[in-house]
Amino acid sequence: MDDADEELAARAQTGDRQAFALLVRRHQERVFRFVLRMLGSRDEAMDLTQDTFLKAWNALPAWQPEARFATWLFQIARNATLDLLRRRQLVEFVPLDADTPGEAACEPRDGAPLPEERLADRQRIGLLERALAALPAEQREILLLRELEDMSYAEIAATLGIHEGTVKSRLARARAAALAHYRHHAGESPDERRA
Amino acid sequence: MNAAHEAHITDNDLSAHLDAELDAAAQRRVEGHLAACPRCAARLADFAALSADFDRLPQESFGCDLAGVIAGRLAAVAPPRPRIPAPGWRGLLPLGLGAAASVALGIAMGAALLGGGAALPRMTAMSVFDPIPPGGLCLDACYARGADKTGAFIK
């Protein structure tokens, strides 16, 4: 699948909109998920996801076939996200609000009553979302790239433009900071519940 | 002799161990220590539990076909190296309006690439397109709905 990305990107470089449309369909959910978790606002995330692909289309002449298209795309998304955070001086991350009306159409349906385990999961999800909200953008993004996008250290390094050694230490710091948040808000660490 | 006398494993190495990013020698050293040190094992379990929590985050979805939404706007933006002159959506618009839209978008995208100050011209361009949205169904379903509650998340 990823092999064909670069082929499609090369075709898109020549102005092939259908090739670009395939790339958009292939990557829109990943980009959206990342941007949404960075910004915390669905509307902004939808805008910024669109902007990311428009910018990618516009910048395609500068794309080098040696660079993985997905990495390059995430660089664009990430830069746009940080720009927005800076521009709006959104110092405080806005946690995702599940109760916001109008969101139901795009959310997984969930009618059944929650078993106890699900409730515990919900609480833990809440803890994680609050922890993410409290982290500096630099730590939030690296956690998302690793944990949500499942990128290797090499891929993260390429996306963020840092050394792999920095990926290692920054990720460890981000994890430690997130765990400290869990403890602060719940008075427990994740493993205590499992023990 | 035993693990208690050694230095504990650093967060850096525990975290990299979890991600299977340590080289073979470091991996062996960490595993040897973990087998004998409950403190480091507990720390690793913390990292692993945190990692597992990410899998539980709700699967958010963009909710519609973005390629369809932006198709019309790709046509408006000068393609990188066009080989085929495309009639595209401009044929759908009155001549003057189409030209104006192209210019407005060109300016908007230029501003976006230069960074900063892009928000205003982009919105201007959007308003030109609103009457005839390319991929209109998706725009109606997702984009317009989103626009209704713009700012709802900002406190």
Ligand SMILES: [Zn+2]
């Ligand atoms: Zn130890």
